[in-house]
Amino acid sequence: MIRESKLEIEHAVYRQVVDAGDYWMHVVKQGQTLRILDLEGNQAADTLFYSADDPTERYSAIDTIREQGNVYLTAGSQLLSNEGRVMLEITADTCGRHDTLGGACATESNTVRYALEKKCMHACRDSWMLAVAEHPEFAMSKRDITHNINFFMNVPITPEGGLTFADGISDAGKYVELQAKMDVIALVSNCPQLNNPCNAYNPTPVEVIVWND
Amino acid sequence: MHSLPGAIIMAEIYPDNELMYEDELPGGAHWSMLMRRGTILRLVDIDGGANVGMLFYNPGEKLERYNAPDTLKCQHTFKLTRGHCLYSDMGRIFCSIVDDSVGWHDTVGGNLTDAAMEKRWGRKNYQRFRNDRTLSGEHSFKVELAKHGLGKRDMAANVNWFSRVHTDEDGNMLFDADNSKAGDHVDLRFEMDTLVIFHTCPHPLNTETNYPRRPIRYQIRKAAAVQDDDECMNSRPENKRGFQNTNLYYLQGGQ
Numbered sequence: 001m002i003r004e005s006k007l008e009i010e011h012a013v014y015r016q017v018v019d020a021g022d023y024w025m026h027v028v029k030q031g032q033t034l035r036i037l038d039l040e041g042n043q044a045a046d047t048l049f050y051s052a053d054d055p056t057e058r059y060s061a062i063d064t065i066r067e068q069g070n071v072y073l074t075a076g077s078q079l080l081s082n083e084g085r086v087m088l089e090i091t092a093d094t095c096g097r098h099d100t101l102g103g104a105c106a107t108e109s110n111t112v113r114y115a116l117e118k119k120c121m122h123a124c125r126d127s128w129m130l131a132v133a134e135h136p137e138f139a140m141s142k143r144d145i146t147h148n149i150n151f152f153m154n155v156p157i158t159p160e161g162g163l164t165f166a167d168g169i170s171d172a173g174k175y176v177e178l179q180a181k182m183d184v185i186a187l188v189s190n191c192p193q194l195n196n197p198c199n200a201y202n203p204t205p206v207e208v209i210v211w212n213d
Numbered sequence: 214m215h216s217l218p219g220a221i222i223m224a225e226i227y228p229d230n231e232l233m234y235e236d237e238l239p240g241g242a243h244w245s246m247l248m249r250r251g252t253i254l255r256l257v258d259i260d261g262g263a264n265v266g267m268l269f270y271n272p273g274e275k276l277e278r279y280n281a282p283d284t285l286k287c288q289h290t291f292k293l294t295r296g297h298c299l300y301s302d303m304g305r306i307f308c309s310i311v312d313d314s315v316g317w318h319d320t321v322g323g324n325l326t327d328a329a330m331e332k333r334w335g336r337k338n339y340q341r342f343r344n345d346r347t348l349s350g351e352h353s354f355k356v357e358l359a360k361h362g363l364g365k366r367d368m369a370a371n372v373n374w375f376s377r378v379h380t381d382e383d384g385n386m387l388f389d390a391d392n393s394k395a396g397d398h399v400d401l402r403f404e405m406d407t408l409v410i411f412h413t414c415p416h417p418l419n420t421e422t423n424y425p426r427r428p429i430r431y432q433i434r435k436a437a438a439v440q441d442d443d444e445c446m447n448s449r450p451e452n453k454r455g456f457q458n459t460n461l462y463y464l465q466g467g468q
Contacts, residue, residue, distance in 0.1 A: 060323075061282075062322070062324075065321065066323050066417060070384045070385050082368065084326060101282060101286075102286050103281075106283075106304070108458070109287065110304075112287050112451050113451055143367055146369065147282055147370055157380045159381060159382065161292035161317060
């Protein structure tokens, strides 16, 4: 569902461009709104959320889709934790549909999906490994890296039980906005994948923007 | 060479596909066990309408665990059935589905929480109902994971054997109440030594009036050696690479 934002960029309290292949780890406070902006189009932002008070409480893809009864995320979707609590709500979305079943790329899964020789190509999970290693203050490890959201990624599920990776439906300037319902740690990997159409074989920067309540 | 664990010795003296062990699990119960590489676990739905929630871990490195998104995306499927492999997050294969009389098993519906169980069916406690109490999948996984030093941080999207969740054109999720029949079975051939955590609690989208309590039988057989023309290994080029990764793990001394 397309829903445009009423927030104005000059009122933002935080702006940061995240290059493809980099991670962004940041606390978003309850009431704040986080926008992820696809600057050049067809980019995938692989995203995880954790309760800032207790990072063992975290975004749960399967609980979120089951409780809303639909496999896609869009405006109005409430992102649930593994404790069944609402962590964030998608309050604006000019892309229309986001995936949360396709997971993230990892060097190991790249060997399966593309070729054994591609094992050293950069992947989202490597960015997350670096993030947890560089942020000991959150006391997180590989145990905490779970099933993520792929903002801007198009993964259609068919009634017959198929799952495909289609060309992105995002475009330059499209965005998704989430209002935090609790203090959350946002962990974004701006996807470096060069082997599939999720980012048009050309990973590009995204911008993250935060507004106060 | 022969200083191998007992399970392997047992597997060595049994012919391929001969039943080595079987047992039943009542509905609404939980268990965990080690499956050895080269054995087949058959799950049988005794009465029809069963659900088996299941998680998989590498017992030698429990950070390696079943990864539903990787499993689905590398085989371009939303359902699990014969010919599919179940992947760990490390690009290796815990098990292959070598036979299946059902046709569709779910791995996106998740697990029945305590709160959802209480809301739908109420809670029958142990004090009054003894072992006919009602258990949730959440309770079951917590107990079995804790036996192996694992906790909620280690919980991943599970498989729900015998259950079907499909979608319409708009992505709405629909639960099929009539998916598995009495006597239906699914066979998992283990390609790695695997810690299997499982329960027989209801699927979270099951809306039956009374708490469904469906027993299963589970059987262990020795698997025939994987041949070059193996159906699961050849069902997709991705699976061939998954098998190569798994073989490499054991070549490098994986425990």
